Amino acid sequence: MSGPVQRRITIKEVAEAAGVGVATVSRVLSGGSASAETREKVLAAAARLDYRPSALGRNLRRQRTGGIGLLVPDITDSFYARLTDGVLSCARSYGEPVTVGVTGDDPEREAELIGTLIEQSMDRLISVPSGDGEMWAPALRAGLNVVFADRRVRADVPSVVPDDRAGVLTAVEYLAGLGHRKIAYLGRHGQSQRVAAFTAAIASLGLPADRDLVVHARSSRDSAYAAAAGLLQHRPDVTAVIAGGNVLGEAAVLAARELDVRIPRDVSLIMFDDVPWAELCSPPLTVIAQPAQDIGYRAAELVLRQGRRPPTVTLPTKLVVRASCGPKVSLPRR
Amino acid sequence: MSGPVQRRITIKEVAEAAGVGVATVSRVLSGGSASAETREKVLAAAARLDYRPSALGRNLRRQRTGGIGLLVPDITDSFYARLTDGVLSCARSYGEPVTVGVTGDDPEREAELIGTLIEQSMDRLISVPSGDGEMWAPALRAGLNVVFADRRVRADVPSVVPDDRAGVLTAVEYLAGLGHRKIAYLGRHGQSQRVAAFTAAIASLGLPADRDLVVHARSSRDSAYAAAAGLLQHRPDVTAVIAGGNVLGEAAVLAARELDVRIPRDVSLIMFDDVPWAELCSPPLTVIAQPAQDIGYRAAELVLRQGRRPPTVTLPTKLVVRASCGPKVSLPRR
DNA sequence: AACCATGGTGGAATCGTTTCCATGAGTGGT
DNA sequence: ACCACTCATGGAAACGATTCCACCATGGTT
Structure with missing residues (x-):
């Protein structure tokens, strides 16, 4: 490949070049007290040698890692x-x-x-x-x-x-305002907070409760598609679905298209998370934007x-x- | 917060617990030679204490970092x-x-x-x-x-x-096959390879060369939109554009919509990089898929x-x- | 003049690991 | 019975930083 690799230079070499002890170099470089004169010498030597303290050494001694x-x-x-x-x-x-x-x-x-x-x-x-x-x-x-x-x-x-409770409530209220009563939640594994908020919102608006109206998918795209397709297929009575994330929303649009159910004529869709393509989609997606x-x-x-x-x-x-x-x-x- | 933090256990403690020296522990754990009996003792002690070697110590000694x-x-x-x-x-x-x-x-x-x-x-x-x-x-x-x-x-x-040359050539040939002659490339800063491939492809197909037909954007979404809008606005003679990435493609669709130029009726668009939403877009986008x-x-x-x-x-x-x-x-x- | 406080300075210990080297035990061959 | 050889083993020296501590010079106080 290229030329000879140059060994990393250490604090010892800087100390030698500056004519001081290693302790002094360390002190100067980490803002400790030192006379103006030595500080000058150390800084000059460090700059001249392009010295970079090794995070390994520091972290080992300090018993904690920065990153x-x-x-x-x-x-x-x-x-x-x-x-x-x-x-x-x-x-x-x-x-x-x-x-x-x-x-x-x-x-x-x-x-x-x-x-x-x-x-x-x-x-x-x-x-x-x-x-x-x-x-x-x-x-x-x-x-x-x-x-x-x-x-x-x-x-x-x-x-x-994110404020899941408020987000879900807003979505459900918006949908209910449009006349929807059978609203499904298409969620992802691990969204217990949001599911709880969903059932609470449904209850508070006096809509019919139905455990089967929340469907879960694992985190892969395939699983999301399967869940969306299943929901759309088996529950022709739901007229609105809330997708709990952008890959769920994507899956819902894809599944709907495949099953020839029209959005929003046949079912309405609200997707959690605003992504750039939501506007490009056909139809453009109504979303709950999250400050990711x-x-x-x-x-x-x-x-x-x-x-x-x-x-x-x-x-x-x-x-x-x-x-x-x-x-x-x-x-x-x- | 919670209970007392337990100090990290070291190789020394494992050695002590196993009744052997630190060198032996290190050797066993990194697959060196040792008698079956000692190996057993060391492994047991390590497991019992839930010992994890410190990457810091190892890397410092070994003069190289794993990560x-x-x-x-x-x-x-x-x-x-x-x-x-x-x-x-x-x-x-x-x-x-x-x-x-x-x-x-x-x-x-x-x-x-x-x-x-x-x-x-x-x-x-x-x-x-x-x-x-x-x-x-x-x-x-x-x-x-x-x-x-x-x-x-x-x-x-x-x-x-990715095979930029073949990708660009495929795109240009496809567009040329549809009758397009004024084809623009909407690129991103740092795509010199691809731009070169583009001009080469244009030349090899005998299409009119025009330096202004390649437009560059910086890597932000705003910059991409500005570049796309500028191209669409100032060059009504181009009938096809190749977007050199998914954010460029997104910007092109957005700009076209804003300026009321229809895809594909008014201009054709090919986007580099296949993304899930390309299919959801209106119209669905023809793309050059890349194995990212x-x-x-x-x-x-x-x-x-x-x-x-x-x-x-x-x-x-x-x-x-x-x-x-x-x-x-x-x-x-x- | 003796003493103490102050502040800069460098030697050495330390962090947890790997690895070199010396030691000792065991084995097979002559 | 002795030698040569292998093999397992543990002590100690690195690696590169920080930081404790002892040291010294200086200057001000009693």
Whole structure:
């Protein structure tokens, strides 16, 4: 390949070049006290040699690692990509590296990734938790500094979540206002908060309760499609569906098209999470916008600023009306 | 918060618990030779104490870090998200952590991120390079093990790229076959390979060459929209455009809609990169599909397997015909 | 003049691991 | 019975930083 690799230069060499001891170099570089003269010499030598302190050495001694870990179910999902972007954006301003892992919503894989992170002596972790709260006990006992994003599965861990309750309520109210009574929720594994909010909203508006009106999919696109198609096929009486995420919404549109049910004439659709293509879709999708990037950013702030950590911060959602919802048809479809 | 944090247990404690020396523990755990009996004792003690070797200690001693760094222009872009997913997927099977950074296609930010990575003693890096090849000289001299993905800016660095030349040629031929002669390329900063392929394809088919027919945008959505709108507005004579990425394609559809130019009646559109919503779009978009995930996976393989590294691996693209291209209209629009 | 406080400075210990090297035990061959 | 050889084993030296602590010079106070 190219020329000879040059060995990394250490604090010792800087000390030698500056004619001082290693302790002094360390002190100067980390803002400790030193005379103006020595400071000058050290800084000059460090700059001349292009010295970069080894994070390995520092972290080993300090017994803590700077970086932060991030665990998301699926980086391919626009929502989590934006969340990740928020985390990276905040971390960059602190100069902290971020190690990302994909859990696929599988608690086992999540546990495995947490193990890897602990091995790296990462002590700060942001996670969109896949399993229930209990599996986090060992990690917390190990001194890991955890913040949950998007989902909240333990009360004793700071969390940054969208306002699911308000979002769902807004969606249901909007649909009910259009005359819909049989409204289905097409959800993703691990959205217990939102499902609870959904059934509560249904109840509060006096709509008929029906356990079968909430359908769950695993986190793959195939599973989402199967769930959507199943719902549309087996329940011709539902006239409106709320999709709990952008891949669910995508699946719903695809399935509807395949089964020749028209949106919004036959069924109305509201999708959680506003994505760029929602406007491009035919028809343009009415959505509940979620501040994905903000969620990530705030979570990163929380995990980086060690100080007093509020238990939960809830970020607002917003209904964006486009063209995928219409008034209820007088006759059930099919 | 919760109970008392338990200190991390070290190899020393395992040695003590097993009644052997630290050297023996290390040897057993890394597959060295040891008697069956001691091996048994050590393994038992390690399991009982739930011992996890500290990556910090190991890496410091070994003078190399396991993890791999990944630099992408924009994690929010589906293409790079899928590429990232490929890298993560491969890295996971090796148990290697991946540190991700977002460059925003800004060479300065890229250099800064490389600096952070070097500080962490990362010695393996996958990058979608933003700048030209020269800025990589210091990193290479520092012994960094670099693989380029998606773009190839140095011949002496292994690269995994889509087959831009074939992809562009396929697109141009398809468009020319429909009768189009004024074809524009809407590109992104840093796609010199593809632009060259475009002008070559135009020339080889005997179409009129025109430097103004390639338009560049920076990597933001706003910039992409401005470029697309500008092209559509100022050049009513172009009847087909090739968008060099999914955010460019999205911008083109949006701009066309805003300016009331119909796809495909007024202009035909081919988009690089197949994304789930391309099918949902109105009209469904004809695309050149790129194996984004594979690119990431292969790049990770290359950077993890130190052995003989082929200079460049090129992955095929594929034309997926949908409904965004039509025959050339006889009269120029407007 | 003796003493103490102050503040800059460098040597050495430390973090947790791997790996070199010396030691000792056991074995087979002459 | 002795030698040569293998093999398992543990002590100790790295790796590169931070930080404790002892040291010294200076200057101000009693």
